[in-house]
Amino acid sequence: MKDWKFMARQLVKNPISLMGAALIVIFIIIAIFAPLIAPTPADHLNPYMMPRDSYYATPAPPSDEHIFGTTQGQYDIFYGVIWGTRSAFRVALVVMGITVIIGIILGSLAGYFGGLLDEVIMRITDIFLAFPWLILAMALTAVMGQGLKSLMIALIVVWWPSYARLIRGDILQLREEDYVEASRGLGASSARVILRHVLPNAIYPTLIMASLDIGAVVLSAAALSFLGLGAPEGYADWGQMTQFARNWIVGPPGEPLKYWYAVFIPGVFILLFVLGWNLLGDAFRDIFDPRLARR
Amino acid sequence: MELRSYILRRVLLLIPVLLGVTLFIFGITMFFSPMERATLYVTNIRQLNNLPAIIERYGLDRPFVVQYGTWLGQVLSGNLGWSEVASMPVARAIPHLIPATMELAIFAVPIIILVGIFFGTKSAAHKDKPLDHSTRVVAILGWSLPSFWLGLILLMIFYGYFTGFLPPGRLSIPMDILVDSAGFTRYTHINTLDAILNLNGPVLLDALRHLVLPVTTISVINMAFIMRLMRSSMLESLGKGYILTARAKGLAESVVVNKHARRNALIPVITVSGYLFAGLASGAVITETIFSFKGIGWWAWQAAFRLDIASVLGFALFSAVLFVIINLIVDILYTRIDPRVRLGQGVQ
Numbered sequence: 001m002k003d004w005k006f007m008a009r010q011l012v013k014n015p016i017s018l019m020g021a022a023l024i025v026i027f028i029i030i031a032i033f034a035p036l037i038a039p040t041p042a043d044h045l046n047p048y049m050m051p052r053d054s055y056y057a058t059p060a061p062p063s064d065e066h067i068f069g070t071t072q073g074q075y076d077i078f079y080g081v082i083w084g085t086r087s088a089f090r091v092a093l094v095v096m097g098i099t100v101i102i103g104i105i106l107g108s109l110a111g112y113f114g115g116l117l118d119e120v121i122m123r124i125t126d127i128f129l130a131f132p133w134l135i136l137a138m139a140l141t142a143v144m145g146q147g148l149k150s151l152m153i154a155l156i157v158v159w160w161p162s163y164a165r166l167i168r169g170d171i172l173q174l175r176e177e178d179y180v181e182a183s184r185g186l187g188a189s190s191a192r193v194i195l196r197h198v199l200p201n202a203i204y205p206t207l208i209m210a211s212l213d214i215g216a217v218v219l220s221a222a223a224l225s226f227l228g229l230g231a232p233e234g235y236a237d238w239g240q241m242t243q244f245a246r247n248w249i250v251g252p253p254g255e256p257l258k259y260w261y262a263v264f265i266p267g268v269f270i271l272l273f274v275l276g277w278n279l280l281g282d283a284f285r286d287i288f289d290p291r292l293a294r295r
Numbered sequence: 296m297e298l299r300s301y302i303l304r305r306v307l308l309l310i311p312v313l314l315g316v317t318l319f320i321f322g323i324t325m326f327f328s329p330m331e332r333a334t335l336y337v338t339n340i341r342q343l344n345n346l347p348a349i350i351e352r353y354g355l356d357r358p359f360v361v362q363y364g365t366w367l368g369q370v371l372s373g374n375l376g377w378s379e380v381a382s383m384p385v386a387r388a389i390p391h392l393i394p395a396t397m398e399l400a401i402f403a404v405p406i407i408i409l410v411g412i413f414f415g416t417k418s419a420a421h422k423d424k425p426l427d428h429s430t431r432v433v434a435i436l437g438w439s440l441p442s443f444w445l446g447l448i449l450l451m452i453f454y455g456y457f458t459g460f461l462p463p464g465r466l467s468i469p470m471d472i473l474v475d476s477a478g479f480t481r482y483t484h485i486n487t488l489d490a491i492l493n494l495n496g497p498v499l500l501d502a503l504r505h506l507v508l509p510v511t512t513i514s515v516i517n518m519a520f521i522m523r524l525m526r527s528s529m530l531e532s533l534g535k536g537y538i539l540t541a542r543a544k545g546l547a548e549s550v551v552v553n554k555h556a557r558r559n560a561l562i563p564v565i566t567v568s569g570y571l572f573a574g575l576a577s578g579a580v581i582t583e584t585i586f587s588f589k590g591i592g593w594w595a596w597q598a599a600f601r602l603d604i605a606s607v608l609g610f611a612l613f614s615a616v617l618f619v620i621i622n623l624i625v626d627i628l629y630t631r632i633d634p635r636v637r638l639g640q641g642v643q
Binding site: 250 | 311312313315316319320323326327428431432435436438439440441442443444447448450451454455456458523573574580581584585595596598599600602604607608610611614615618619
């Protein structure tokens with residue numbers, strides 16, 4: 001709890017991180033009120049699938065009906081970016097949530113018990129960390145087949161080893177604390193020591209780091225979708241909308257920038273979303289970096 | 296501990312990791328039925344009639360451990376299956392495509408490191424001044440940019456708006472024909488280097504024109520990271536006692552910053568630069584894809600997109616091995632750079 005208060009106080013002092021926080025709040029509002037901002041047409045079954053006017057390929061410029069225009073395949077860009085905010089949060093929360101849970105379980109087992117168990121878990125993380133992340137994720141989505149589920153599984157597989165290691169490191173330190181020693185001396189079981197004394201102290205730095213990683217998760221998910229290995233076609237997803245725009249970066253002769261809206265707008269949403277988290281994260285990395293003396 | 300035994304120990308530690316990597320890759324293929332796995336070795340359509348024979352030959356219906364053994368034997372003898380995308384064996388496609396990727400890395404890495412170190416140092420030396428704030432914002436902005444989007448925007452401007460000024464691809468068509476003709480010797484398949492060796496100005500210019508945008512994209516995205524790392528490393532180093540001593544001696548601030556602080560601050564940056572190179576050498580997938588820069592990253596994307604599983608897995612295996620080996624080299628170099636690292640005792 002003390003950590004959160006400390007964070008909040010530092011946040012207000014720094015205009016850059018405040019800007020980051022503001023961006024994130026705006027995106028949270030967009031995600032919550034998506035059905036009001038961009039209402040789903042009455043005859044449309046799944047609100048996460050973008051409605052389309054026709055199957056005509058060429059993007060159409062912004063108009064009264066489509067304020068951001070339409071992208072390839074006549075998908076409404078405004079609808080796509082608004083609902084895409086929800087998709088972004090959903091992917092980020094699922095991936096980060098499961099990653100943290102796996103990280104906590106394996107990290108605390110390895111850190112607390114040490115020995116052979118630690119050795120085995122750490123060697124397994126070594127194997128996963130041997131792959132460049134995008135390549136591992138690509139291989140997994142290619143094998144599992146395109147779709148949001150494969151994308152999320154692939155990202156979890158890529159991310160969990162770093163969290164397992166992070167938590168293990170924290171636990172290794174905490175294990176030596178006097179109060180843990182005392183609790184053990186009083187005859188508490190391993191489970192009780194871990195759950196009551198060690199984890200609560202290790203969990204805050206982890207949660208902070210995880211929340212700041214949300215931008216990175218969304219950026220990675222967008223990259224996979226852009227490569228055609230993520231969201232199914234027509235899903236409200238920023239990465240996929242950027243992929244749609246790929247065929248339209250150069251307009252007809254004489255009007256080279258004719259389709260700028262199809263390229264520019266989805267990317268701006270990704271950029272601002274990730275920027276928000278990174279602005280916040282950068283400020284906190286300074287605050288929490290124990291190597292930097294607090295002057 | 297002596298350096299030689301340290302290296303030996305590290306190489307031995309590599310074996311379980313590489314074994315794990317192969318086991319993992321092989322485990323992925325177990326998602327498929329023996330029939331489907333047999334198709335990974337099929338080189339032309341007529342062989343599809345002979346799937347049972349292929350299953351028989353590679354023992355694809357045997358128990359897991361036996362199959363893994365057979366597969367590992369195949370991999371070690373250089374058979375990674377047939378790449379549909381490249382129309383050649385995977386083991387031949389990789390050396391065929393890697394020069395393009397190396398070319399990108401050779402240009403991008405020095406730019407990233409030099410610019411990153413320069414601004415990182417300046418930023419730390421002027422902590423909380425306008426310069427620090429602006430480099431910080433630029434760094435975070437670069438870090439948050441989706442590289443695929445940046446690439447598209449750059450193409451929109453420099454290929455679309457300034458018609459054809461900086462085109463995608465590796466060479467324009469006439470030059471591509473020229474480099475394959477008898478008058479041009481391809482020593483390395485790295486276009487710029489070959490052009491210099493052949494003393495061919497037009498090819499060099501053309502190759503450079505195609506390199507500007509992909510190198511810019513890679514640099515902008517990765518520079519931010521080095522910049523931030525250099526800054527925090529510098530700040531740490533500036534807080535040390537010997538800096539106080541240096542200042543107390545009355546040394547000029549520029550000497551304190553550039554000689555005393557920066558030398559020590561460079562160590563983590565050098566380590567990370569090694570990883571950066573390893574990452575880029577194993578394929579800048581997104582950048583190569585956007586700019587149709589046909590290196591192994593582009594190939595891997597084509598393979599993943601067209602479900603050419605043999606290529607995807609072969610590539611994953613290759614990049615993991617390369618990544619692990621480069622990291623090992625970096626760690627060994629590290630012991631030479633940082634005299635505080637006493638082998639086997641950690642940093643004191």
